[in-house]
Amino acid sequence: MVELRNVSVTYSNGVDALHDVSLRINDGEFAFVVGESGAGKSTLIKLLLKEITPTSGRITVNGFNLEKLKKSKAHKLRRTIGFVFQDFKLINTMNVYDNVAFVLRSIDAPIKYIRNRVPYVISLVGLKDRAKSYPTELSGGEQQRVALARALVNDPQLIIADEPTGNLDPKTSLEIVELLKGINECGTTVMMVTHEHELVRHFGGRTITIKDGRITFDDYIG
Amino acid sequence: MKLSSMNYLFGQGMKNIWTNRIMSVASFCILSVSLLLIGFTMLFVANINRFVSGVENKNEVVIFLDDDVDSVMASAMENTIRNIHNVESVTFYSKDEALEDMKKSMESDNADQLFSYVGEENPLPDAFRIRIADIEEISPTLMDINRLDGIDSIKSPTDFINILTGLKRFIGIVSAVILLALILVSLVIISNAARASVDIRKREIAIMKLVGATNTFIKVPFFVEGMFLGALAGIFASAVTCIGYSELIKVLSQDMTIWSIMSVNGFIPMSEFVVRLVIGYAAAGMIISAFGTVMSTRKYLKV
Numbered sequence: 001m002v003e004l005r006n007v008s009v010t011y012s013n014g015v016d017a018l019h020d021v022s023l024r025i026n027d028g029e030f031a032f033v034v035g036e037s038g039a040g041k042s043t044l045i046k047l048l049l050k051e052i053t054p055t056s057g058r059i060t061v062n063g064f065n066l067e068k069l070k071k072s073k074a075h076k077l078r079r080t081i082g083f084v085f086q087d088f089k090l091i092n093t094m095n096v097y098d099n100v101a102f103v104l105r106s107i108d109a110p111i112k113y114i115r116n117r118v119p120y121v122i123s124l125v126g127l128k129d130r131a132k133s134y135p136t137e138l139s140g141g142e143q144q145r146v147a148l149a150r151a152l153v154n155d156p157q158l159i160i161a162d163e164p165t166g167n168l169d170p171k172t173s174l175e176i177v178e179l180l181k182g183i184n185e186c187g188t189t190v191m192m193v194t195h196e197h198e199l200v201r202h203f204g205g206r207t208i209t210i211k212d213g214r215i216t217f218d219d220y221i222g
Numbered sequence: 223m224k225l226s227s228m229n230y231l232f233g234q235g236m237k238n239i240w241t242n243r244i245m246s247v248a249s250f251c252i253l254s255v256s257l258l259l260i261g262f263t264m265l266f267v268a269n270i271n272r273f274v275s276g277v278e279n280k281n282e283v284v285i286f287l288d289d290d291v292d293s294v295m296a297s298a299m300e301n302t303i304r305n306i307h308n309v310e311s312v313t314f315y316s317k318d319e320a321l322e323d324m325k326k327s328m329e330s331d332n333a334d335q336l337f338s339y340v341g342e343e344n345p346l347p348d349a350f351r352i353r354i355a356d357i358e359e360i361s362p363t364l365m366d367i368n369r370l371d372g373i374d375s376i377k378s379p380t381d382f383i384n385i386l387t388g389l390k391r392f393i394g395i396v397s398a399v400i401l402l403a404l405i406l407v408s409l410v411i412i413s414n415a416a417r418a419s420v421d422i423r424k425r426e427i428a429i430m431k432l433v434g435a436t437n438t439f440i441k442v443p444f445f446v447e448g449m450f451l452g453a454l455a456g457i458f459a460s461a462v463t464c465i466g467y468s469e470l471i472k473v474l475s476q477d478m479t480i481w482s483i484m485s486v487n488g489f490i491p492m493s494e495f496v497v498r499l500v501i502g503y504a505a506a507g508m509i510i511s512a513f514g515t516v517m518s519t520r521k522y523l524k525v
Binding site: 049072075076078079089090091093102103106108110111150 | 223224226227230238241242425426428429430431432433434435436437439524
């Protein structure tokens with residue numbers, strides 16, 4: 001569950017990135033967050049990851065009160081969230097298997113569990129035969145699938161996808177959102193940030209629009 | 223942290239050395255050169271100090287006695303001198319011994335004929351050979367000795383000792399300054415190399431943080447990498463120093479001037495320092511490299 005109450009963010013250069021934003025995404029929901037560049041979408045994600053702290057307001061993510069959570073303990077919060085980014089954020093010196101397994105290794109998961117879970121998740125995103133490949137050997141769509149597998153492997157409560165289709169062609173974009181929808185149907189909350197209105201119209205569902213740091217629309221479409 | 227995780231992180235550290243091999247080679251070279259510079263400077267300074275100490279140890283004050291000093295009086299004087307502060311040893315050197323030594327030192331065929339002119343009368347005086355414990359305190363000791371009766375004259379290398387003592391102090395200060403500067407410069411260069419090595423992996427670190435890895439989990443492979451490269455550089459620098467030093471001594475020993483200067487105490491033999499050298503180099507390499515690398519990751523861990 002994600003909840004923001006009267007959250008404002010003003011950067012040190014005086015820019016008001018978010019202004020009095022209140023928002024709640026319940027467990028098991030799929031929500032699109034839509035907005036143009038500079039609307040405040042990235043600031044919203046940085047807040048949820050505890051990369052930055054709000055100037056005012058309260059944020060709760062997966063039961064963590066971010067106001068009280070120390071920066072040094074941010075890893076505890078991040079372990080409950082799966083991330084998918086526009087630029088994939090894969091480690092190029094690790095192959096597909098190791099990129100996905102890294103999440104489990106970092107939480108001291110048993111080797112046996114890693115050996116079973118990682119191939120399973122890789123096959124879920126359709127990359128069973130590419131487990132030994134390195135990110136640079138994969139297409140954009142395949143890289144995003146690896147990122148999805150990495151986000152999924154830890155069985156997170158929430159997946160945040162930041163412009164996951166930004167670098168992909170329309171066909172692959174549809175496939176990725178289909179995958180995210182499938183993950184959501186299994187009970188994981190998904191928050192997908194995008195500026196592609198057509199994609200949102202195609203899938204429909206809860207849509208939150210941010211403009212100039214304020215929420216201007218929050219309803220179900222389609 | 224589980225043993226399996228430690229194994230994984232250790233393996234990652236070793237793998238990173240190969241994956242980032244250009245930066246690894248650069249770090250290795252910088253570390254090795256820094257260690258070699260510091261090591262050779264220390265050996266040079268140690269050899270100079272050894273030479274100066276060797277010359278110092280040769281210090282000897284000779285006290286020539288008046289002709290009217292008999293054996294009883296000489297014995298009393300010997301006891302008095304032995305009790306003077308800073309006197310290490312006193313040896314009576316009779317005029318007969320002096321004459322014999324003089325004959326031996328004159329390796330001429332005509333020596334016997336020359337000394338036959340001297341006749342039965344030995345013109346040389348009796349003397350005491352005195353060794354001083356602390357050469358820097360020689361002046362007050364000589365003043366105490368000079369107060370004794372029966373002394374004809376004193377031969378002491380006071381001026382030479384003063385120059386030598388000053389030289390030793392000067393070398394001590396200069397070498398300390400040079401070594402300190404070298405160590406500081408090396409630390410700056412090594413930490414810059416470590417920073418550069420970490421810098422190209424800042425994206426990797428940021429991703430690891432975002433997927434929930436702890437700072438320790440991210441730092442351990444960097445630490446392992448730094449330790450291994452540091453140890454490798456230490457061993458390499460030890461080998462180069464040992465081979466270079468022994469070759470250098472061989473070459474220098476062929477030069478008679480240098481040989482005669484250093485023959486007072488000789489060069490420091492390699493067996494005297496080789497163990498300390500290898501341990502010192504490896505430890506310094508590992509500590510500087512590992513901590514330099516880990517410290518460089520800090521700013522990227524604040525994600």
